[in-house]
Amino acid sequence: FVEQDYSKISYQKISAPYGTRIQMNLPDGSIVWLNSGGELKYPTKFKAGERSVYLNGEAFFEVRSDKKNPFIVYTEDMEVKATGTAFNVEGYSNDTINAVTMVNGVVEVKLDRSKERLNLKPGQRINYNTKRQNYRVEEVDTYKWCAWKDGKLIFRDEPLDDVFRKIGQVYNADIVVMDKDLAKHMYRATFQGETLDEILRLMKLTVPMKYIEKTSEKAMPNGVYSKRYIEVVRL
Missing domain, CATH: 3.55.50.30 (Phage tail protein beta-alpha-beta fold)
Incomplete structure (x- = not known):
């Protein structure tokens, strides 16, 4: 086993111009659709133990299954953790609403300034108002919230x-x-x-x-x- 020097890992930053959307593949084989006005930052190589990406905007993720290396999406106000699943994240830094919509699999959502972690199941959506510091979880038609990628x-x-x-x-x-x-x-x-x-x-x-x-x-x-x-x- 050769220890790797992760301090030398470089990051890639992708932006979707307004009125457009972008589809991309991440280093682990996961697929991301990035919505208009969004920005995604990710390492050119994921380090062992965690696959972390940083989102300002809206993105749909199809995460490649890997239970040993959880996939984590960080927004300014949320942390979304998955192993292999499909879900939509809304996390524009200039918006008071952050949200996660589950399509399949399970994700764990941690809200800013809270130690509470919530598990979302397929068909569920969490809507977090960052200004009021409150949230609600509801059953939804998931395609309505993910149709932008089409x-x-x-x-x-x-x-x-x-x-x-x-x-x-x-x-x-x-x-x-x-x-x-x-x-x-x-x-x-x-x-x-x-x-x-x-x-x-x-x-x-x-x-x-x-x-x-x-x-x-x-x-x-x-x-x-x-x-x-x-x-x-x-x-």
């Missing part, structure tokens, strides 16, 4: 506030519902391949709303686009 945005009876939060993450926009009652309006739809402007125009057909673009998208000198700011008001 290029779909699926909403099933969700308040407009949550709908626009999700759309804004994907399209690099702050979309604010100015009317409190309108923010609670329940919405159902499936989008696939539409631009943000097309989605907003389609939503206007079934929701009593109009939208006002306060700040438009601009190309910055570094090639990155600035964030759009859009206000949604009741008609």
Whole structure:
């Protein structure tokens, strides 16, 4: 047995530009889909005893089974531990909601500032509000929360506030519902391949709303686009 010098391990950082998603293979053979605006950092070689990756954003993981070397996803507010399973993690550092959705297998979730560890089973989702420091575990249609990796945005009876939060993450926009009652309006739809402007125009057909673009998208000198700011008001 030759002891390896892990201090020399280098890290790879992958980013998914807004409006895109990326599929990649990790050094252990696990597969990851990284959603729009997300960033994943991982070692070019995993050290013995643990396969650790660091996520800022949303990603779907198909983890290669290896009980001796647990697979751990670290976000700013959560730690998700698995051996071999499929699950979705939402962990944008600029969002108050972190979540894990289980597709198959079992994962152990540790929440920030808490010693409590929760085991999630297939069909379960934990929704953690980092601002209020509370969480809930519920039975869900897992595909709805993972469909983004197939290029779909699926909403099933969700308040407009949550709908626009999700759309804004994907399209690099702050979309604010100015009317409190309108923010609670329940919405159902499936989008696939539409631009943000097309989605907003389609939503206007079934929701009593109009939208006002306060700040438009601009190309910055570094090639990155600035964030759009859009206000949604009741008609």
